[in-house]
Amino acid sequence: MDLLTTIKNKAKSTQQRILLPESSDIRVIQAAREIMDQKIAKIALVGNQKEVAKKASEAKVDLTDIEIIDPATCSQHDHYVQALYEVRKAKGMTLEKAAELIKNPLYFGTLMVYNGDMDGMVAGSLSTTGDVLRPALQIIKTKKPFKTVSGAFLMSVPNCTLGSEGVFVFADCAVNIAPDAQTLAEIGIQAAQTAKNLCNFEPVIGYLSFSTKGSAQHEWVDKVVEATKLAKGLDSSLEIDGEFQADAALIESVGRQKAPGSTVAGRANVLIFPDIQSGNIGYKLVQRLGNASATGPILQGLAKPVNDLSRGCNVNDIVNMVAITSVQASQQ
Numbered sequence: 001m002d003l004l005t006t007i008k009n010k011a012k013s014t015q016q017r018i019l020l021p022e023s024s025d026i027r028v029i030q031a032a033r034e035i036m037d038q039k040i041a042k043i044a045l046v047g048n049q050k051e052v053a054k055k056a057s058e059a060k061v062d063l064t065d066i067e068i069i070d071p072a073t074c075s076q077h078d079h080y081v082q083a084l085y086e087v088r089k090a091k092g093m094t095l096e097k098a099a100e101l102i103k104n105p106l107y108f109g110t111l112m113v114y115n116g117d118m119d120g121m122v123a124g125s126l127s128t129t130g131d132v133l134r135p136a137l138q139i140i141k142t143k144k145p146f147k148t149v150s151g152a153f154l155m156s157v158p159n160c161t162l163g164s165e166g167v168f169v170f171a172d173c174a175v176n177i178a179p180d181a182q183t184l185a186e187i188g189i190q191a192a193q194t195a196k197n198l199c200n201f202e203p204v205i206g207y208l209s210f211s212t213k214g215s216a217q218h219e220w221v222d223k224v225v226e227a228t229k230l231a232k233g234l235d236s237s238l239e240i241d242g243e244f245q246a247d248a249a250l251i252e253s254v255g256r257q258k259a260p261g262s263t264v265a266g267r268a269n270v271l272i273f274p275d276i277q278s279g280n281i282g283y284k285l286v287q288r289l290g291n292a293s294a295t296g297p298i299l300q301g302l303a304k305p306v307n308d309l310s311r312g313c314n315v316n317d318i319v320n321m322v323a324i325t326s327v328q329a330s331q332q
Helices: 003-014 026-038 049-058 077-091 095-101 105-114 129-140 181-199 219-234 246-250 252-258 276-289 315-331
Strands: 017-020 042-046 067-069 120-123 150-156 167-171 204-208 239-244 270-272 293-300 306-308
Touching: 003 181, 003 293, 003 315, 017 026, 017 105, 017 315, 026 042, 026 049, 026 315, 042 105, 049 067, 077 095, 077 105, 077 129, 105 120, 105 129, 120 315, 129 306, 150 181, 150 276, 167 181, 167 276, 181 204, 181 219, 181 270, 181 293, 181 315, 204 219, 204 246, 219 239, 239 246, 246 252, 276 293, 293 306, 293 315, 306 315
Parallel strands: 017 042, 017 120, 042 067, 120 306, 167 270, 204 239, 204 270
Antiparallel strands: 150 167, 150 293
């Protein structure tokens, strides 16, 4: 059974309530129907009911069992305004500003998740990553003890015996451009949780560098060494080691030669990149040269799950991200 099928089956068993706020996008409407038909989650859309119904009718999509929530007429409208004011008043929020902001479907949707009226949200087909992340960071915030939100990719490499039978978690490939050692440490712990919750394997975390165990000297290497030490302190139950060159992290014979005595070398299935540049390059090389599937970015570290889509996404991408968000919600 492939990874995404496993994730969808997990989602089906929990039936989480997932909000899709970008109902003016026909891809979102079509995905909502597909998700409901597959019984992956319970879906609600944000928007004017007549406008959404008209768009669905034009596309011949049946929305009979899909809830459409209009921010202007929602019974919780005033409560959400007050909640936004309370959570942001120290930053200068007023009730008037809050009332204006929740007209934005992304803010409205984030408040629904924050309030517990929905279990998670998926957006980004019409919005930038910054626009999706901003209300999530302002309202939901990070899950204690984390101070970081990061982005992971689930990589599934065909005909590969490395990692966990060809499955890996790569992080951070999407959010933190130049993380410091503490941020890198948190990213590793978050990625380990993603591996457990979504991939069903025990994480073996390798912190990557251009150096293996002191083979090179540079401040960039020092950061990875410090991050590895901090990550071990954050969760001593996890298998964590570094700094490794990629081959030392992945190939047992190379790991034994370059990092003798390390229980992680040659066995890593969770790879932590030192910065977004190397992470982005790394996952795209594996995706294109290794014919791997790359699912993500999956946002890690939020107190409640909100996930981002590419504006170039297709219906299947939205379905998959809703399944992932559902599993994240069930693990909160």
